[in-house]
Amino acid sequence: MPAYEGxxxxxxxxxxxxxxxxxxxxxxxxxxxxxxxxxxxxxxxxTSMDNFMLDLADDYEDRVVDTSTEVANSGLxxxxxxxxxxxxxxxxxxxxxxxxxxxxxxxxSSSSVSDGVFTAICSxxxxxxxxxxxxxxxxxSVCRDRWKWLVYALCCGSSVFRLENLDLIGTSLTRADVVxxxxxxxxxxxxxxxxxxxxxVPQYGFVSIEEGTELSSTRxxxxxxxxxxxxxAFRCRARYCPIGSAHWADVIVPGYGICRTxxxxxxxxxxxxxxxxxxxxxxxxxxxxxNLHIGKIELNTLVLDLLGFIGAGLRKLSMIIDESDPNEVYxxxxxxxxxxxxxxxxxxGLEALELTYFDVVVLPTHDGALLTWPIKKNxx
Numbered sequence: 001m002p003a004y005e006g007x008x009x010x011x012x013x014x015x016x017x018x019x020x021x022x023x024x025x026x027x028x029x030x031x032x033x034x035x036x037x038x039x040x041x042x043x044x045x046x047t048s049m050d051n052f053m054l055d056l057a058d059d060y061e062d063r064v065v066d067t068s069t070e071v072a073n074s075g076l077x078x079x080x081x082x083x084x085x086x087x088x089x090x091x092x093x094x095x096x097x098x099x100x101x102x103x104x105x106x107x108x109s110s111s112s113v114s115d116g117v118f119t120a121i122c123s124x125x126x127x128x129x130x131x132x133x134x135x136x137x138x139x140x141s142v143c144r145d146r147w148k149w150l151v152y153a154l155c156c157g158s159s160v161f162r163l164e165n166l167d168l169i170g171t172s173l174t175r176a177d178v179v180x181x182x183x184x185x186x187x188x189x190x191x192x193x194x195x196x197x198x199x200x201v202p203q204y205g206f207v208s209i210e211e212g213t214e215l216s217s218t219r220x221x222x223x224x225x226x227x228x229x230x231x232x233a234f235r236c237r238a239r240y241c242p243i244g245s246a247h248w249a250d251v252i253v254p255g256y257g258i259c260r261t262x263x264x265x266x267x268x269x270x271x272x273x274x275x276x277x278x279x280x281x282x283x284x285x286x287x288x289x290x291n292l293h294i295g296k297i298e299l300n301t302l303v304l305d306l307l308g309f310i311g312a313g314l315r316k317l318s319m320i321i322d323e324s325d326p327n328e329v330y331x332x333x334x335x336x337x338x339x340x341x342x343x344x345x346x347x348x349g350l351e352a353l354e355l356t357y358f359d360v361v362v363l364p365t366h367d368g369a370l371l372t373w374p375i376k377k378n379x380x
Contacts, residue, residue, distance in 0.1 A: 019048065020048040020049065020050065021047060021048065021049040021050070022049070022050050022051065023049070023050070023051045023052075023053070024044065024047060024049045024051070024052045024053070025053045025055075026044070026052075026053065026054050026055065027053075027055045028055055028057045028111075029054065029055060029056050029057065029077070030057055030058065031056065031058065031069070031070040031073040031074050031077075031113075031117060032058070032067060032069055032070055032073075033069075033073075037073050037076065037077075038076065038095055041076055041077050041080050041081065041095070042080070042095055044080075044081055045080045045081055045084075049104055050104065050105065051104065051105045051106075051107070051135075052081065052104050052105070052106055052107070053106075053107035053108075053109075054077070054081065054082075054106075054107070054108050054109070055109045055110075055111065056074075056108075056109070056110045056111075056113055056117065056121070057110075057111050057112055057113070058070075058112055058113040058114055058117060065116065065219060065220055065221045065224070066114055066116040066117065066217075066219040066220060067220075067224065068090075068220060068224050068225075068226035070114075070116070070117060070219075071116070071120075071217045071219055071220060071226060071228075071256060072090045072226065074116075074117055074120040074121075074255060074256070075087075075088060075120065075228075075253070075254075075255040075256040076095065076255075077255075078120060078121065078124035078254070078255035079124065079254055079255040080095065082106060082108070082124055082128060082132075083124060083127065083128065083129060083254060083255070084129065085232075086231050087209075087230060087231060087232070087234050087236075087253055087254055087255070087256075088215060088228040088229060088230050088231060088253060088256060088259075089228070089229060089231050090226060090227070090228060090229075103131075103133070104133075105133045105135050106132065106133065106134050106135060107134075107135050107136040107137075107138075108121070108125075108134065108136070108137050108138070109136070109137075109138035109139075109167075110138070110139055110140065111138075111140055112140060112141075115145065115146065116219035116257060118139070118146055118149060119149050119190070119219070119257035119258065120219075120255055120256055120257045121153075122149040122150060122152060122153035122190070122257075123149075123153070123252050123253065123254050123255060123256065123257050123258075124254045124255040125137070125153040125154075125157075126152060126153040126154075126156060126157040126252075126254075127157060127159065127254040128157075128159060128161045129159060129161070130159040130160050130161060131160075131161065132159075132161035132162070133161070133162045133164070134161060134162065134163045134164070135164050135165065136164065136165045136166075136167065137163055137165070137166050137167070138166075138167040138169070139167070139168055139169070140169045140170050141169075141170050141171075142168050142170075142171040142172075143171060143172035143173075143177070144172075144177065145191075147173070147177045147180065147181055148180050148181060148184045148190045148191070148192065149190045150168075150310075151181045151184050151185065151190075151309055151310065152184050152188070152189070152190035153190075154287070154310050155185060155309065155310065156184070156185070156188045156189075156190075156237075162288075163286075163287050163288070164287075164288045164289060165287075165288065165289040165290075165291070166287050166289070166290050166291070166310075167291045167293075168290070168291070168292050168293065169291075169293045170293060170295045170322075171292065171293065171294050171295060172294075172295055172296040172297070173294060173296075173297045173298065173302050173303070173306065174297075174298040174302070175298055175299065175302065177302075178302055178305040178306065180192050181305075181306070181309055182309075185309065187204050188204065188237065189204050189237060189239055189252075190252070191239065191250075191258070202239045202240060202241045203239070203240045203241070203242065203270075203272045203273075204237075204238070204239055204240075204272070204273055205238055205240065205270055205271050205272040205273045206235050206236065206237060206238055206270075206271050207235070207236055207238040207240075207249050207251045207261065207263070207268050207269065207270050207271070208233070208234075208235050208268065208269050208271065209230045209233060209234050209235070209236060209251070209261065209268050210230065210233050210268065211230055211231070211232050211233050212229060212230060213229065213230045213261060213268055214227055214228070214229055214261070214262075215228040215229070215230065215251070215253065215256075215259040215260065215261045216228065216259060216260045216261075217256055217257065217258075217259050218250070218257070218258045218259065218260060219256075219257055219258075228253075228256065228259060236251045236252050236253055236254075237251070237252045238250065238251045238252070238270060240263065240270045240272075246263075247262055247263055247264065248260050248261070248262060248263065249261060249263050249268070249270055286312065286313025286314075287310060287311065287313060287314060288313070288314065288315050288316065289314070289315065289316040289317075290307075290310075290311060290314055290316070290317050290318070291318045292306075292317075292318065292319045292320070293320055293322060294319070294320065294321045294322065295322050297321060300321070300337075300338055300358060300359070301338065301339075303319060303338070304338070304339075304342055304343060304346055307343070307346045307347055308346050311346060311347050312346070312347065312348075313349060314347045314349065314350055315349055315350065315351050315352070316350070316351065316352040316353075317347060317350055317352070317353050317354070318353075318354040319354070319355055319356070319358065320354075320355075320356035320357060321356070321357040321358065322357075337359045337360065337361035338355070338358045338359065338360050338361070339361055339362070339363045339365070339366065340360055340361070340362050340370065341362055341363055341364075341365060341366030341367060341369055341370050342363075342365070342366050342369075344366060344369035344370050344372075344373040344375075345366045345369040348369065348372070348373070349374065350373065350374070350375055351374055351375060351376045352375070352376060353375060
């Protein structure tokens with residue numbers, strides 16, 4: 001972020017308690033940059049502002065693991081600026097947090113980030129404080145495991161925050177993705193275990209982390225050593241397998257993604273779910289507007305399953321299937337009509353609809369939903 005570092009510092013240090021910035025924009029922030037990151041984030045956290053936009057970028061080149069610098073920086077910036085607290089710090093790191101004055105409207109985008117940074121963002125979003133206004137959330141290249149994390153972030157938290165607009169660009173959607181998302185809503189954990197043997201089925205619940213507890217990030221390579229230490233006591237969603245890993249649990253730490261911690265008396269304790277979550281827990285959270293750009297889809301009607309997970313409160317919906325790339329394989333035999341009646345049943349409050357490269361049909365199975373649909377504007 002060298003090109004923007006000076007701009008950040010100028011905006012941060014010129015402000016004062018009596019001077020409120022209308023907009024603060026942090027564009028193309030590279031988490032791999034160690035220089036002055038703590039100083040900049042600390043200054044931004046103390047800046048009085050009305051609107052804050054953060055654009056995370058990366059040159060990860062499809063690598064599987066992240067660096068310790070990325071793990072530390074993602075946790076720092078997402079927690080300090082969007083949550084106002086730090087659950088963990090890197091040993092030796094001191095970050096004096098100062099809450100922003102008044103309420104802030106947030107925009108968060110990630111143009112090209114690794115899977116690890118994507119999970120870090122989702123782990124922070126699911127724990128946003130109640131009352132937070134997220135004006136816009138933008139993700140690129142959502143596919144496979146990213147769908148599970150996205151559904152977890154939007155549907156499995158306990159707080160109630162507002163998301164006005166969700167942009168999903170260059171997505172890929174398959175039947176397997178939809179099945180996995182449904183499983184995430186049942187277990188309320190973003191990683192679905194492939195281990196089905198009875199004695200190895202993991203338990204889900206919460207881990208109570210005590211202050212000073214050590215955690216290790218699963219985003220790092222085995223030889224990349226970085227110690228995360230809890231800055232205070234907190235509780236987080238967890239997966240625990242007493243047979244095979246009796247002394248360890250995988251926990252979701254806001255801004256850091258999945259970390260491992262020891263389960264032992266007097267330190268971290270595991271509390272299993274008291275009931276089986278066989279249905280979605282309504283957190284009172286809705287997205288107002290969704291822009292869905294599909295690069296590849298196995299079956300057109302899968303978008304209705306996706307909307308069934310995240311689109312109940314939509315007022316505006318725009319969906320496009322990008323068929324401009326001749327290298328993309330699109331199975332014409334799987335191309336089916338999109339039933340507007342079923343769409344009306346899934347998104348009953350929709351007022352504006354735009355569909356591009358979808359074949360639309362009206363079937364008699366959901367006539368009632370169409371009659372009460374408050375649609376005011378549509379483009380096919």
